[in-house]
Amino acid sequence: MRAIRQETLGGPEVLRVVEVERPAPGPAEVLVRVHAAGVNPTDYWHRASGGLIGDTPVPLGWDVSGVVEQVGLGVSVFRPGDEVFGMPRLPLPAGAYAEFVTSPARHLARKPAGLSHVQAAALPLAALTAWQSLVDAAEVRPGQRVLIHAAAGGVGHLAVQIAKARGAYVIGTARAAKHELVRGLGADEVIDYTAVDFAETVRDVDVVLDTIGGEYGPRSLRTLRPGGLVVSLASPAEVDLVPVAEAAGLRSGFTIVEPDQGGLKEIAALVEAGLLRPVIDAVLPLEQAGKAHELGESGRTSGKIVLTVAE
Incomplete structure (x- = not known):
């Protein structure tokens, strides 16, 4: 699968598209085919300094919206084909800047039906x-x-x-x-x-x-x-x-944000009630993750930046 990776810490220019092995879901996990991945300031911080992980390059991306491809042992809350959104694993690496990502099932919730994947990916973190x-x-x-x-x-x-x-x-x-x-x-x-x-x-x-x-x-x-x-x-x-x-x-x-299926469900309910909507400043393809980081670090954006991965 295609994924964004970096070999060293540094500026947006260190981000590269590479081919890596598709992950498999472990027990209580699901494999998600990523349609869109949100971009956040914590991504810039981890890219440049290692953030909470240390001085090792981190597979970036925590905001995800997509479709469940496969479920791991013991998962009962989702089935293949379900549309989901969420924030897997933070503060541990998730690697959502990719065509597929694994996530603990309860770090995700069902995507609000009225939102596109781009809109939904702007929400979780x-x-x-x-x-x-x-x-x-x-x-x-x-x-x-x-x-x-x-x-x-x-x-x-x-x-x-x-x-x-x-x-x-x-x-x-x-x-x-x-x-x-x-x-x-x-x-x-x-x-x-x-x-x-x-x-x-x-x-x-x-x-x-x-x-x-x-x-x-x-x-x-x-x-x-x-x-x-x-x-x-x-x-x-x-x-x-x-x-x-x-x-x-x-x-x-x-406060440090935590994965929270209950909170995601409350957020989805606000969306469906017409009380919450994401503002999208820019939408860029996965290959332009570096450009997305440059734009975000300019400090001039409103709302969120989102990377598109699959149609």
Whole structure:
């Protein structure tokens, strides 16, 4: 099968199309014929540094949408021919930039019928990140005020919609050119972070979703009401914010997304209810994975980038 691999860590240019042996599903696993694979910032990080795996090149790709080709021993939730989407194995390598990928069966869910494979591949990692942060960690409730940084980004644009579906009042930060998009997704307020200091203008927030890190964490604390929470996604270093928050009567935590069939089913239900839709910035063939990474690392995209693998 065709797959994207790299021999060394480095920039987008290290990504190559190669022929590798088709994998076989183990017990409790399925083999998926990949139709589309989502591209995420964690892919760039692992490509360049080894990420959570170390200094060994990692078979890239975790977002997948496709069709079950074969089921392994003991699998009862899927049959060959089922259309599925999901995020296999993270933080371990999955290798979804390929024509076939194996996955634990319960790291996948049935693809929403109203979505194409390209649309479905845009969802798993980013939507699960938003769901696990806002719903599982923050327990966002109707009427709460939620501030979402990089609200037009891969995680951010889905977080806006999930927070609105939970009944929250949503404030997003984004460049002025992206305000129309963010408002169209349901945000009640949008702040141009290049022109306005959100920490000086936003108050009485219950939950902040910080997708950026660095100075954004401490500044976000200033927007919270007593007992409010900052959920940090950008770097494990954000755990250093915890004692600072506690000293001010606030809360902070760092979240790493996990495979979650239950969460995928909730996301699919939101899609089918018309409350969640992915924004696709670019669709490129598998062979142009390097170009997809260049585009993503430019920092100028809105929503998601997706690689097409099979028709």
